[in-house]
Amino acid sequence: MRILGIETSCDETAVALLDFRGSGFKIVKNLVSSQVKIHARYGGIVPEIAAREHVKTIIYLLKEAKISSEIIDVIAVTRGPGLITSLLVGVETAKTLSYAWGKPLVGVNHLEAHIFSAWLRKNKLLKIKFPALVLVVSGGHTLLALMTDYGRYKVIGETLDDAVGEAFDKVAKMLDIGYPGGPIISKLAGKGDPTAIKLPRAMMKSNNFDFSFSGLKTAVLYKVQGLKLKERLLFDMCASFEQAVVDVLVYKTLAAAKKFGVKTVILGGGVSANKKLREELTRGVKKELFATEFLLPPIEYAGDNAAMAAVAGYFNLQKIRNKKNLLGNWRDLEVDPNLEL
Numbered sequence: 001m002r003i004l005g006i007e008t009s010c011d012e013t014a015v016a017l018l019d020f021r022g023s024g025f026k027i028v029k030n031l032v033s034s035q036v037k038i039h040a041r042y043g044g045i046v047p048e049i050a051a052r053e054h055v056k057t058i059i060y061l062l063k064e065a066k067i068s069s070e071i072i073d074v075i076a077v078t079r080g081p082g083l084i085t086s087l088l089v090g091v092e093t094a095k096t097l098s099y100a101w102g103k104p105l106v107g108v109n110h111l112e113a114h115i116f117s118a119w120l121r122k123n124k125l126l127k128i129k130f131p132a133l134v135l136v137v138s139g140g141h142t143l144l145a146l147m148t149d150y151g152r153y154k155v156i157g158e159t160l161d162d163a164v165g166e167a168f169d170k171v172a173k174m175l176d177i178g179y180p181g182g183p184i185i186s187k188l189a190g191k192g193d194p195t196a197i198k199l200p201r202a203m204m205k206s207n208n209f210d211f212s213f214s215g216l217k218t219a220v221l222y223k224v225q226g227l228k229l230k231e232r233l234l235f236d237m238c239a240s241f242e243q244a245v246v247d248v249l250v251y252k253t254l255a256a257a258k259k260f261g262v263k264t265v266i267l268g269g270g271v272s273a274n275k276k277l278r279e280e281l282t283r284g285v286k287k288e289l290f291a292t293e294f295l296l297p298p299i300e301y302a303g304d305n306a307a308m309a310a311v312a313g314y315f316n317l318q319k320i321r322n323k324k325n326l327l328g329n330w331r332d333l334e335v336d337p338n339l340e341l
């Protein structure tokens, strides 16, 4: 089965073609067109511009990937959560192709796609052990959820204010070092001392699995107000901020994994590209959790892409295979900018 994946939930226009055979799959095409340079001058994503860029790009990407009716069996498209005007471009494109080519269409939850990005490491339809714990960290979301089967999730903790990626982006703006903040802070952090500046670890020891990052952001603001950080101090601030975020994420994830006795831990979302988070969570799971498998996406698939949407689409198909009407009717698919896991 060959699945065309389409993703336009935020500021990346993406198209992928995956060929599923037996217990594995091949990534035949994977194209991502990022709008980062366009939004960078505004210091954040401008939704109206993002949507217009998707409209301009999507057909070119499909053409570049040489997608045609003959080479695909199913279309999978991200239908939420995300920016509504961005989502609409991908979903309406997918609906049009589904109608014109007579191909079944399946909607994908973007958060679930980030979870399945871990499957892109081995290109196998991994059979994982349940219950699993998933940590999704992106520009719009920060959540911990229990996964009891494919497609079955229970959110056990969320951020009460900023998402992790958002905190990285806002702190980078305060430090005037560019957009998007995550990769820039992470790079500068490599040259700094993570213990140099004292910053809070909000809610780390709270009696639940929720998060809060706005206090940390404000703490950075107080320390840098009126200053233009350079060299050593800038590197130390980036390293200390990154360490504070990673400490909280790792502590809470391990605590939840222990409490619920999970057999698998999965990391996903744009912030899963963060090296420190990847290393410290890998180490923590190995050291503190017995016989628990840890899955994470290859760095190049941590950010938004359509290959992960195609994998999530494949699993959705298995789930709904026997229920008529749920599969394939382009009329039934609607965007939902607030779609939950």
Ligand code: KG4
Residues within 6 Å of the ligand: 010, 137, 138, 139, 140, 141, 164, 165, 166, 168, 169, 180, 181, 182, 183, 186, 269, 270, 271, 272, 273, 274, 275, 302, 303, 304
């Ligand atoms: O998943 P994603 O590509 O888009 C959303 O669905 O939101 O996540 C984007 C977020 C941005 O906030 C970006 O700053 C952050 O992921 N990010 C990182 C890193 N790479 C991207 N954050 C920390 N460290 C990184 N290396």
Ligand code: ZN
Residues within 6 Å of the ligand: 110, 114, 138, 139, 269, 270, 303, 304
């Ligand atoms: Zn995302």
